[in-house]
Amino acid sequence: MKAFWAKGYAATSTEDLIQAMGIGRQSLYHAFGDKRRLYVEALETYQRETTSGHLKRLNGAISPLAGVRDLLIGLIDEDDRLRTMGCMGVNSVGEFGASDPELRELRTKVGMAINKRLAERLSEGQANGEIDPTFTPGEAANFIQLTMAGIQLAARGGGGLEELRRMADFATDRLRSH
């Protein structure tokens, strides 16, 4: 997973993979079928692990808007090395675009789950007055997801810790009611 995450699908050789996993060549093919299947499994694992963390931060905060902020801030790893790896899902979109139906479905599934919970949470925030009531929760949820992707892309591009945190705060503040 880390090998694909760092270098992308095409630039990661099967040699890289067996080195990273510390197993033999035949074991890789026996266990995963081929390079592509391994990539899909790695991406699935990545999505599963990260999504649960995202939802935990979104739900755990004391208020909906604080949840959004925690979600965005939580994307930004303090460690430079980890942060510049970005998000494997975002990287996958960049590499494959909309061309691969299987990856697209995988991505859509995760996106919808986050979107749903995000919209619920935003709706709560509108009810308690902390979030601007003039927009629809669904649109705002889409926009938060766009912001998530933007932050993670900027992180991969070498964006600094403080710079990214300011952007997360800025985006969060844009949802606040006046």
Add this chain to the structure above:
Amino acid sequence: MKAFWAKGYAATSTEDLIQAMGIGRQSLYHAFGDKRRLYVEALETYQRETTSGHLKRLNGAISPLAGVRDLLIGLIDEDDRLRTMGCMGVNSVGEFGASDPELRELRTKVGMAINKRLAERLSEGQANGEIDPTFTPGEAANFIQLTMAGIQLAARGGGGLEELRRMADFATDRLRSH
């Protein structure tokens, strides 16, 4: 340029390139040195061509906020095929991250130029009362750029025309003063 744009650096073979350009193999190496140099030149050309369009839209509008909107809307091609190619610069960030100093500098240069003009324009908007005066133009400019990247990534991922336009409008409206 289109070949690299569509498939990324690693997945584009020199055979793809000579097919796309309609020239012989040796001509490619004679004219560009190697694959990497050709990629850098292609990316430079892409940046130059697109950036001028972005600035034109940002400057051409009747008001600063309308300029921001035109800038964001202008990223979204009506043609599905073109839209799903996304932005070559964004794709490049995804593929190479912060690992390549030359690409990073190329990207930074363009980013700063847009950022500067964006901040100026936002400042104008705050002066004429159309844009929320409570934030600093620089931060807002960074955020617009993050939104640009987010839109273009979503486009590559298969985002629909109307969906993306709604996000552009939503982001623009977040800057409006109340």
Add this chain to the structure above:
DNA sequence: CTAGTTATGCACTGATCGATCAAGAAAGGA
């Protein structure tokens, strides 16, 4: 212990990778 299944190591496949060679064709300059 044995039989049968599963996993692994090593050598190797054809294909394709990026890049180069040698030689000729075209273009440019005096």
Add this chain to the structure above:
DNA sequence: TCCTTTCTTGATCGATCAGTGCATAACTAG
């Protein structure tokens, strides 16, 4: 015109690519 430089063509380089065949090793069930 002749000579030099620039460009193009086709064959080919060694390296690496993803994926296999085959024999051995490890494990499991009885």
